[in-house]
Amino acid sequence: MKNYNPSQIESKWYEHWLERGFFHSTPDHRKPYTIVIPPPNVTGVLHMGHILNNTLQDVLVRRARMSGLNACWVPGTDHASIATEAKVVARLAEQGIAKSDLSREEFLEHAWRWREEHGGMILKQLRTLGASCDWERTKFTMDPEMSEGVLKVFVDLHRKGLIYRGVRMVNWDPAAQTALSDEEVIHREMQGKLYFLRYKLEGAPLEDGRDSIIVATTRPETILGDVAVCVNPNDPRYAAFKDRRVIVPLVGRSIPVIYDDYVTMEFGTGALKITPAHDVNDYVLGEKFGLEVIDIFNPDGTINDRVGLYVGGDRFAVRDQIARDLQNAGLVEKIEDYTNKVGFSERTGVAIEPKLSMQWFVRMEGLAKPALEAVMNDTIRFVPAKYKNTYNHWMSGIKDWCISRQLWWGQRIPAWFLPAGSGGGYVVAQTAEEALRLAQEKDPALTAADLRQDEDVLDTWFSSWLWPISVFDGVRHPDNADIKYYYPTSDLVTGPDIIFFWVARMIMFGYESRGERPFGAVYFTGIVRDKLGRKMSKQLGNSPDPLELIDKYGADGVRVGMMLSTSAGNDVMFDEAMCEQGAGFGNKIWNAWNLIRGWRDGAASVASVDSDPASEPAPQSTADRLAVEWFSSRLNAALAEIDSHFAGYRISDALMVAYKLFWDDFSGWYLEIVKPAFGSSAHSATVASTVRFFEQLLQILHPFIPFITEELWHATADRTPDDCITVSQMPTFQEADGTLLARFDLMRETVTAIRSIRRARNIPMRDQLDLKVVPDENFPAELDSILQKMAGLGSVQAVEGHDPEWESFIVKTTRYFVPLPEGGLDREAELAKLREELAYQEGFLLTVMKKLDNERFVSSAPPAVVANEQTKRSDAEARIAAIKDRISALK
RNA sequence: GGGUGUUUAGCUCAGUUGGUUUAGAGCACUACCUUGACAGGGUAGGGGUCAGUGGUUCGAAUCCACUAACACCCACCA
Numbered sequence: 012m013k014n015y016n017p018s019q020i021e022s023k024w025y026e027h028w029l030e031r032g033f034f035h036s037t038p039d040h041r042k043p044y045t046i047v048i049p050p051p052n053v054t055g056v057l058h059m060g061h062i063l064n065n066t067l068q069d070v071l072v073r074r075a076r077m078s079g080l081n082a083c084w085v086p087g088t089d090h091a092s093i094a095t096e097a098k099v100v101a102r103l104a105e106q107g108i109a110k111s112d113l114s115r116e117e118f119l120e121h122a123w124r125w126r127e128e129h130g131g132m133i134l135k136q137l138r139t140l141g142a143s144c145d146w147e148r149t150k151f152t153m154d155p156e157m158s159e160g161v162l163k164v165f166v167d168l169h170r171k172g173l174i175y176r177g178v179r180m181v182n183w184d185p186a187a188q189t190a191l192s193d194e195e196v197i198h199r200e201m202q203g204k205l206y207f208l209r210y211k212l213e214g215a216p217l218e219d220g221r222d223s224i225i226v227a228t229t230r231p232e233t234i235l236g237d238v239a240v241c242v243n244p245n246d247p248r249y250a251a252f253k254d255r256r257v258i259v260p261l262v263g264r265s266i267p268v269i270y271d272d273y274v275t276m277e278f279g280t281g282a283l284k285i286t287p288a289h290d291v292n293d294y295v296l297g298e299k300f301g302l303e304v305i306d307i308f309n310p311d312g313t314i315n316d317r318v319g320l321y322v323g324g325d326r327f328a329v330r331d332q333i334a335r336d337l338q339n340a341g342l343v344e345k346i347e348d349y350t351n352k353v354g355f356s357e358r359t360g361v362a363i364e365p366k367l368s369m370q371w372f373v374r375m376e377g378l379a380k381p382a383l384e385a386v387m388n389d390t391i392r393f394v395p396a397k398y399k400n401t402y403n404h405w406m407s408g409i410k411d412w413c414i415s416r417q418l419w420w421g422q423r424i425p426a427w428f429l430p431a432g433s434g435g436g437y438v439v440a441q442t443a444e445e446a447l448r449l450a451q452e453k454d455p456a457l458t459a460a461d462l463r464q465d466e467d468v469l470d471t472w473f474s475s476w477l478w479p480i481s482v483f484d485g486v487r488h489p490d491n492a493d494i495k496y497y498y499p500t501s502d503l504v505t506g507p508d509i510i511f512f513w514v515a516r517m518i519m520f521g522y523e524s525r526g527e528r529p530f531g532a533v534y535f536t537g538i539v540r541d542k543l544g545r546k547m548s549k550q551l552g553n554s555p556d557p558l559e560l561i562d563k564y565g566a567d568g569v570r571v572g573m574m575l576s577t578s579a580g581n582d583v584m585f586d587e588a589m590c591e592q593g594a595g596f597g598n599k600i601w602n603a604w605n606l607i608r609g610w611r612d613g614a615a616s617v618a619s620v621d622s623d624p625a626s627e628p629a630p631q632s633t634a635d636r637l638a639v640e641w642f643s644s645r646l647n648a649a650l651a652e653i654d655s656h657f658a659g660y661r662i663s664d665a666l667m668v669a670y671k672l673f674w675d676d677f678s679g680w681y682l683e684i685v686k687p688a689f690g691s692s693a694h695s696a697t698v699a700s701t702v703r704f705f706e707q708l709l710q711i712l713h714p715f716i717p718f719i720t721e722e723l724w725h726a727t728a729d730r731t732p733d734d735c736i737t738v739s740q741m742p743t744f745q746e747a748d749g750t751l752l753a754r755f756d757l758m759r760e761t762v763t764a765i766r767s768i769r770r771a772r773n774i775p776m777r778d779q780l781d782l783k784v785v786p787d788e789n790f791p792a793e794l795d796s797i798l799q800k801m802a803g804l805g806s807v808q809a810v811e812g813h814d815p816e817w818e819s820f821i822v823k824t825t826r827y828f829v830p831l832p833e834g835g836l837d838r839e840a841e842l843a844k845l846r847e848e849l850a851y852q853e854g855f856l857l858t859v860m861k862k863l864d865n866e867r868f869v870s871s872a873p874p875a876v877v878a879n880e881q882t883k884r885s886d887a888e889a890r891i892a893a894i895k896d897r898i899s900a901l902k
Numbered sequence: 903g904g905g906u907g908u909u910u911a912g913c914u915c916a917g918u919u920g921g922u923u924u925a926g927a928g929c930a931c932u933a934c935c936u937u938g939a940c941a942g943g944g945u946a947g948g949g950g951u952c953a954g955u956g957g958u959u960c961g962a963a964u965c966c967a968c969u970a971a972c973a974c975c976c977a978c979c980a
Contacts, residue, residue, distance in 0.1 A: 275979055283980055292978045595942040606939035770946050858924045867960040876921050883923050
């Protein structure tokens with residue numbers, strides 16, 4: 012079979028690995044290598060971002076597993092409270108059921124059923140990609156024991172005073188009808204209007220005749236909640252309004268004019284309307300001046316009956332309506348176009364309404380301190396490091412975290428309210444029974460029926476921030492064997508978009524809970540974009556279906572394609588052509604084995620037929636022996652490079668080194684050197700070395716391209732089902748022979764030069780050429796046999812003089828000549844070529860001499876640098892002399 | 903309004919504390935090569951005043967300053 016077809020073998024090997032339990036980890040004497048997956052939404056489906064993120068994790072985990080570490084990759088899913096609840100609500104709506112028609116219990120039943128049907132699909136899809144997760148450890152953030160841990164943390168933090176309840180201005184999502192944390196609000200620039208509204212003065216006009224104040228606002232509907240007009244005390248325009256009151260347009264309410272230097276005189280008219288219920292700043296001013304708070308909205312964003320106007324109208328419809336009504340009433344001075352930033356809900360996409368409400372918060376300042384230090388002093392390494400800045404900035408100005416959500420899908424807040432008759436207040440406890448006990452300490456007459464549990468659930472991220480600990484049950488049992496062995500985890504691979512949501516909070520909780528970092532390093536991936544640089548999205552339809560890609564190119568192909576084009580923190584410009592390249596690489600490996608297998612089988616049959624004990628086995632050829640020595644060094648040099656790339660998390664560079672090692676050095680040079688002449692068979696020692704090299708290459712490549720390497724691992728030898736590449740020992744770096752590598756490169760350059768001559772003069776490989784050389788220290792005489800084979804030479808001869816009819820070239824300082832068969836040399840062309848070369852070399856020499864003639868360079872540059880320049884000079888001078896010599900010979 | 907990052911070949915990117923033959927890789931491109939692993943292959947080759955300006959230095963893609971374009975993050979000016 013010529014071409015490799017991945018689909019048939021990929022599922023076979025994945026099942027085999029699972030069956031053998033290779034991905035399952037339990038604590039043992041080895042060093043652990045742990046990754047916890049960033050848990051995808053339980054109802055999500057695989058997209059390209061997951062492919063990027065999880066391939067990276069798998070590469071790291073597989074490499075660790077092959078490097079003698081006890082690798083453990085914990086998979087799982089997130090309950091994603093808002094997103095999932097929204098999906099369930101939408102599905103219920105399709106069936107004609109409103110959420111409000113259901114009891115909490117009934118709704119949760121639907122939600123759990125939804126999860127049973129659609130949940131975990133994404134984890135199955137990850138298997139197709141080859142993800143080597145320890146599936147026996149799969150967790151869901153709402154598993155009973157995970158939820159128990161969440162409640163325990165809530166109770167603990169509350170007892171420590173790190174969780175409190177209070178009335179604050181929060182971000183209200185009118186679609187989901189819940190509060191959101193600051194991080195869940197996305198600000199976008201919007202084209203809006205700035206309305207200039209006239210607030211008539213109560214009582215007599217001013218002495219100068221003015222009878223109103225013009226106020227600029229982007230949200231005219233909020234005048235319903237106006238309680239004051241504020242101006243800057245230093246603003247002379249408004250000094251005369253001191254102690255006066257104005258009338259809210261349409262509403263007719265009388266409100267005071269107050270003075271505070273918060274107001275910018277330059278903006279609008281310098282007068283600001285104050286609506287404490289619906290603007291954060293207004294709320295602060297309201298508190299300062301003891302103003303009333305008039306909340307005009309229902310939770311769904313419609314106008315409530317507080318004022319009695321526009322009742323039930325949607326906030327945006329009312330905005331337009333009220334603007335018209337104001338205009339009709341002659342209370343609009345003017346309307347200008349205006350661009351401002353509006354907050355939108357990350358989940359539902361609707362405009363956020365600032366709303367005053369009672370919520371639960373986590374006090375962040377104390378938690379942030381050790382977490383900030385750990386990142387800034389690289390106890391936790393950020394890759395790339397630029398995210399340290401972002402992190403520093405956020406952590407330094409951190410605000411308290413609103414953790415209550417007015418939803419049902421999630422962990423219900425473990426707080427129980429006491430009846431007013433018992434003094435009110437609440438108790439926080441892990442269970443209802445415990446809560447009752449605590450309540451009875453306050454009032455012994457209380458029964459379970461008297462207690463009312465808080466209706467709200469916790470922010471999803473309140474369970475996520477425990478993830479590196481909770482997946483090992485370290486919240487409920489901080490001293491269990493798993494958590495002690497696997498924690499702190501090794502690497503976290505995630506996107507920078509959740510650095511605040513998740514990464515920062517995990518670090519904070521890690522230190523709070525265990526006094527230790529949750530992971531050693533965080534690798535931030537970029538965003539997957541299409542090749543035009545656009546973010547992939549459903550709306551644009553520019554996101555390929557990963558499963559279709561895998562079907563087309565194989566998981567191996569998709570993985571290689573993805574890994575070739577990713578560097579930490581940089582966006583990936585995804586192009587399907589990369590997958591093609593990945594699949595092509597698989598094919599290359601497949602066919603290389605095809606060739607080697609042929610030699611092996613050929614050698615075996617020769618040996619069995621030709622088993623005359625009297626005949627001495629032929630010795631291995633010099634070329635073969637040298638090729639084996641060289642490739643051994645080449646492989647070791649590459650291993651060292653790959654190690655260093657991995658140490659710096661330069662995954663695509665590591666893959667590129669392996670790719671070139673296989674494609675260029677192994678396939679292009681090594682195999683071509685040892686390839687037996689047509690009709691003859693390979694030497695058994697060469698075959699053995701070649702197979703060993705091939706196996707080592709498979710191992711190096713396995714983390715990136717796991718399936719085909721496993722398939723071929725089993726082709727190179729008879730192996731037991733447990734002898735799999737995925738649990739084999741990665742070759743370790745041995746000292747490479749640097750001299751040999753350098754000499755081989757000189758030989759390669761010589762071959763290339765000769766091929767170039769063949770190309771220019773149309774001399775096919777089958778026509779042997781003779782090579783003449785003026786040997787010097789840069790002539791790799793010992794590699795003569797390889798040179799002859801690769802360049803198609805009949806002989807290599809040392810000469811002192813040269814014939815003008817010979818074609819010539821120089822490698823480093825060595826002069827080579829090739830007598831041409833017939834027709835001879837085109838002298839003019841040859842001279843032109845030589846003159847061009849001479850001009851280049853002289854130009855080059857000039858730049859070198861410029862340095863060497865400079866006293867200050869010679870005296871201040873390090874000796875090694877100066878010595879190198881001197882070598883450059885002597886080499887260039889030698890080349891120039893040689894070229895001049897040739898030119899004069901040709902003339 | 904603040905902050906961070908990016909700007910190197912047609913495309914995607916390397917270039918590690920300034921000195922490694924007057925800039926590299928992969929892909930794409932051009933020419934040529936089809937009986938012996940692989941045309942998803944092979945060989946050879948073209949292509950860049952390292953965004954701009956100024957500075958530091960014996961020496962700058964690399965360090966500094968400013969400018970421009972783009973990207974992202976943060977922020978309560980209605």
